[in-house]
Amino acid sequence: MVKEYMTVQEIAGPLILVGGVSGVKYEELAEVELPNGEVRQGRVLEVNEDTALVQLFEGASGVSVESARVRFLGRGLTLGLSRDMLGRVFDGLGRPKDGGPQIIPEVKRDVSSAPLNPTARDYPNEFIQTGISSIDGLNTLVRGQKLPIFSGFGLPHAELAAQIARQATVLGAAEEFAVVFAAMGITFEEADYFISDFRRTGSIDRAVLFMNLANDPAIERIATPRMALTAAEYLAYDVGMHVLIILTDMTNYCEALREISAARKEVPGRRGYPGYLYTDLSTLYERAGRIIGKKGSITQIPVLSMPEDDKTHPIPDLTGYITEGQIILDRALHRKGIYPPINVLPSLSRLRDKGIGEGRTREDHANLANQLFAAYARGKEAQELAVILGEAALSPEDKAFFKFADLFEDRYVRQSIDENRTIEETLTLGWELLEIVPVSELKRVKPAQIEKYLKKKPAEAAAE
Numbered sequence: 001m002v003k004e005y006m007t008v009q010e011i012a013g014p015l016i017l018v019g020g021v022s023g024v025k026y027e028e029l030a031e032v033e034l035p036n037g038e039v040r041q042g043r044v045l046e047v048n049e050d051t052a053l054v055q056l057f058e059g060a061s062g063v064s065v066e067s068a069r070v071r072f073l074g075r076g077l078t079l080g081l082s083r084d085m086l087g088r089v090f091d092g093l094g095r096p097k098d099g100g101p102q103i104i105p106e107v108k109r110d111v112s113s114a115p116l117n118p119t120a121r122d123y124p125n126e127f128i129q130t131g132i133s134s135i136d137g138l139n140t141l142v143r144g145q146k147l148p149i150f151s152g153f154g155l156p157h158a159e160l161a162a163q164i165a166r167q168a169t170v171l172g173a174a175e176e177f178a179v180v181f182a183a184m185g186i187t188f189e190e191a192d193y194f195i196s197d198f199r200r201t202g203s204i205d206r207a208v209l210f211m212n213l214a215n216d217p218a219i220e221r222i223a224t225p226r227m228a229l230t231a232a233e234y235l236a237y238d239v240g241m242h243v244l245i246i247l248t249d250m251t252n253y254c255e256a257l258r259e260i261s262a263a264r265k266e267v268p269g270r271r272g273y274p275g276y277l278y279t280d281l282s283t284l285y286e287r288a289g290r291i292i293g294k295k296g297s298i299t300q301i302p303v304l305s306m307p308e309d310d311k312t313h314p315i316p317d318l319t320g321y322i323t324e325g326q327i328i329l330d331r332a333l334h335r336k337g338i339y340p341p342i343n344v345l346p347s348l349s350r351l352r353d354k355g356i357g358e359g360r361t362r363e364d365h366a367n368l369a370n371q372l373f374a375a376y377a378r379g380k381e382a383q384e385l386a387v388i389l390g391e392a393a394l395s396p397e398d399k400a401f402f403k404f405a406d407l408f409e410d411r412y413v414r415q416s417i418d419e420n421r422t423i424e425e426t427l428t429l430g431w432e433l434l435e436i437v438p439v440s441e442l443k444r445v446k447p448a449q450i451e452k453y454l455k456k457k458p459a460e461a462a463a464e
Contacts, residue, residue, distance in 0.1 A: 080105025081234040092212030092224035111226040115286030122290040131167035131420035134342035142355035144290035146323040166203035182228035185252025218256035236296030248303035371444040379405025
């Protein structure tokens with residue numbers, strides 16, 4: 001039997017303090033009934049003896065200390081799950097937002113699920129093709145990996161996230177692939193862009209979208225990624241699909257967490273964020289992966305905007321500790337008009353070598369990637385040297401690398417927003433660019449690979 005309380009002691013913003021309670025649990029759902037019959041939902045943030053702190057999803061405006069009736073429902077926030085979720089758009093609390101009918105659930109699950117047990121994890125080792133050369137060729141995404149995108153305000157991370165969502169595919173036959181897309185604290189225009197893009201390209205048929213707008217309550221923003229992860233877990237481990245989940249923008253999520261922490265008058269940590277920010281983020285990121293004995297998998301791409309492009313800011317800093325690499329968007333490349341402006345040098349995929357090579361992509365992939373990294377790095381050094389000494393002071397080899405760096409950015413990194421390159425096209429393009437460099441400088445690829453894939457053979461190069 002659900003007990004009803006009329007013992008609201010204090011109201012502060014979206015928080016209400018209810019006294020004289022018993023048997024109430026952390027994260028339990030609550031209902032607050034107003035005198036006019038309106039019912040608002042909330043969640044228990046804290047329990048101290050016979051007092052419970054409840055945060056309302058819709059805010060506490062109009063709630064009166066004298067007349068509010070509070071009911072605790074004895075369960076946490078749940079989401080009804082079914083394959084019919086594919087192709088649908090929901091709000092941040094899992095309610096249909098596309099005008100379609102309510103989902104008839106096959107199962108209901110609490111959204112505050114535990115992270116994967118490390119002993120149950122299977123090692124990520126299969127390639128996911130995004131169609132973007134900077135990722136596929138150099139910072140490869142592997143099935144079951146957590147690979148965040150570090151962006152800055154004003155950079156095209158929304159366009160990149162949408163492109164990955166519609167192009168990502170698992171190479172191989174007869175494997176079901178789905179995308180779960182969770183947007184937190186975005187504007188109406190951004191939400192409309194994402195939904196329109198999914199519908200325009202037809203990729204919405206294999207996608208589930210959760211949209212939390214900037215004017216929605218902060219507490220809803222906290223629930224949105226958990227809703228999305230619960231849907232992804234169902235599709236992956238119950239249905240057996242391979243799921244890519246994109247969470248954007250994690251900075252908005254962390255700001256909501258800081259707002260709630262301040263409302264609770266908690267002692268702040270770095271830059272005002274709560275001291276448990278690392279723990280909270282890990283409970284989200286660690287819900288991705290593969291499970292031994294299960295067919296499906298969850299691959300996660302969190303997107304976050306770095307305030308002032310600062311990689312040492314708490315959000316990217318802590319994210320980097322938990323995840324397996326990062327894709328970094330660069331403002332200098334963006335100013336050059338290059339899309340996607342991915343700076344491959346500080347970017348990293350720690351699981352790259354586990355998902356590429358013979359039988360997965362191609363036997364030359366790892367060596368070619370290392371050679372492209374080395375050539376681009378040397379080319380950038382040559383360009384910096386030319387600024388100081390002048391291009392005439394460069395050696396012939398440095399001039400070749402100077403030219404390589406420009407062409408690498410213009411042909412390899414740059415691609416159109418609708419361009420979906422296969423891994424074969426990406427690898428072939430890499431070898432074409434290496435023709436600019438003297439063959440004697442190609443020290444990270446095997447001679448047999450040079451002979452097989454480089455159009456300009458060593459004998460031709462020696463004759464030049």
